[in-house]
Amino acid sequence: MNRWLIENATxxxxxxxxxVLEGWLSVDGSKIAAMGAGSAPEEEKRQAGGTVNGDGLLFMPGLINTHGHAAMSLLRGLADDLKLQEWLENHMWPMEAKFTGDDVYWGTSLAAAEMILSGTTTFVDMYDHMDRVAEVVEQSGMRASLTRGVIGLCPPDVQTAKLNEAISFARDWHGKADGRIQTMMSPHAPYTCPPDYIERIVAAAHELGLPLHTHMSETAAEVAQNLKDYGVRPVEHLDRLGLFSRPSLVAHAVHLNDEEIAILAERGVAVSHNPVSNLKLASGVARVPELLRAGVAVSLGTDSAASNNNLDLFEEIRLAALLHKGVSGDPTAVPAAEALRMGTVYGAKSIGLDGVTGMLKPGMRADLIALDIRKPHFVPATDYMSHLVYSASGADVAHVWVDGKQLLKNRELLTLDAEKIRFEAQRAFGRLKG
Structure with missing residues (x-):
């Protein structure tokens, strides 16, 4: 059905x-056509090829996960309770070196299934074998901003090969999957990419007209190392290298001073806040209230399932609201509505999709989810925005649509074979572990 209608909706x-709207919403093709309070007009009912009864459901925009490495779902639970560098260098990187394109495909499929089931409709992914990641996005019906993450700790010829691969991927896949795939360029981090290599990646981003994404200031040790190696902290270092001359999204940004926050705000740099991953790896707590006050677009990311260990963005939303209250002693630090904006509106803004998704509004893409509110933790019906932040979880998501196409119906995946994915992902892990 090309045009369909949701009635009796909260x-x-x-x-x-x-x-907050009690009423109806109509979808025409991939976009929200109209919406209003009360009962739908007779003309809307006549045009609708199908109707969804919203009774017992709460509708909202699909969630946007702005930082992750989807294929690392295969490494969930492999090496917990370790410091970041030990976790990366002794456990993650040796395993990831064994990944084939098929491993990436099944790991990403596992992540896509988990994200859809927990209400995420758009995600950012930085990894290798990105053609296989794009295949999963195309098949699953999700929306994604994809980038081949590039680590420059290698000989010059290997650096060039990696950069060329990243450029080819970005050029080949940008705008594909009916426009659901966008691409970016990504130096992995200032501590894994020499300065001249970052400058080459920035130049490529300018040539392609694409945004940039990188890890930055995740740990205090990283900042100290940057000072030792280059004489400045990571924000100034990346600014000097021109990274912020393109629309940029930095992941983590845990260890920032006031001057760095001001630079990010001035340059229009967006930050992906990953509270669960940062806590699990003991990286610290980002200065989110200060970033928000400065006007920085702060969105939410899960990071990988290897450092989280799930991809439920409702958990990040809840923690973003609670964590900053706790560390600041200010219960107003990140109100519920602001935490929800971080998972929706600010997520869209941080990846150049403001006006496209992240909000339910006529003319925007029909990326929406419905939660089952007939459960005890949604009662009484006092403040549903509060309930979404402080009570809900991804397990409450009943239905998911992206571009008007239903991906999840009554918690059944419609575009992915969950049973086959679980089997293939387990088999892939067995090969990697062996």
Missing amino acids: MITMDPAKP
Whole structure:
């Protein structure tokens, strides 16, 4: 059905003009056509090729996960409770060196299934074998911003080969999957990429007209190393190298001083806040209230399932609201509505999709999810925005649509074979472990 209708709906729209709406919403093709309070007009009912009864459901925009490495789902639970560098160098990187394209395909499929089931409709992914990641996005029906993460700790010829691969991927896949795939360029981090290599990646991003994504200031040790190696902290270092001359998204940004926050705000740099991963790896707590006050677009990411260990963005939303209250002693530090914006509106803004997704509004893409609110933890019906942040979890998601196409119906995946994915992912891990 090309045009369809949701009736009897309670909607958290994330639209400041009407944040909560009791009424109806119609979808035409890939976009939200119209919406309103009360009963749908007769003309809308006549045009609808199908109707969804919203009774007992709470509708909201699909969640946006702005930092992750989806294929690392295969490494979930492999090496917990370790410091970042030990975790990376002694456990993650040796295993990842064994990954084949098929491993990446099945690991990403596992992540896509988990994300859809927990209400994420758009995700950012930085990894290798990105053609296989793009295949999963195409098949699953999700929306994604994809980038071949490039580590420059290698000989010059290997650096060039990696950069050429990243450029080819970005050029080949940008705008594909009916426009659901966008691409970026990604130096992995300032501590894994020499300065001249970062400059080459920035130049490629300018040539392609693409944004940039990198890890930055995740640990205090990383910042100290940057000072030792280059004489400046990571923000100034990347600024000097021109990274912020393109639209940029930095992951983590845990260890920032006031001057660095001001630079990020001035350059329009977005930050992906990954609270669960940062806590698990004891990286610290990002200065999110200060970033938000400075006008920085702060979104939410899960990071990989190897450092989280799930991809439930509702958990990140809840923690973003709670964590900053706890460390600041200020219960107003990140209110519920702001935490929800971080998982929706700010997520869209941080990857250049503001006006496209992240909000329920006519003309925007029909990326929406419905939660089952007939469960005890949604009662009484006092404040559904509060319930979404402080009570809900991904397990409450009943239905998911992206571009108007249903990906999840009554918690059944419609575009992915969950049983086959579980089997193939387990088999892939067995090969890697062996």
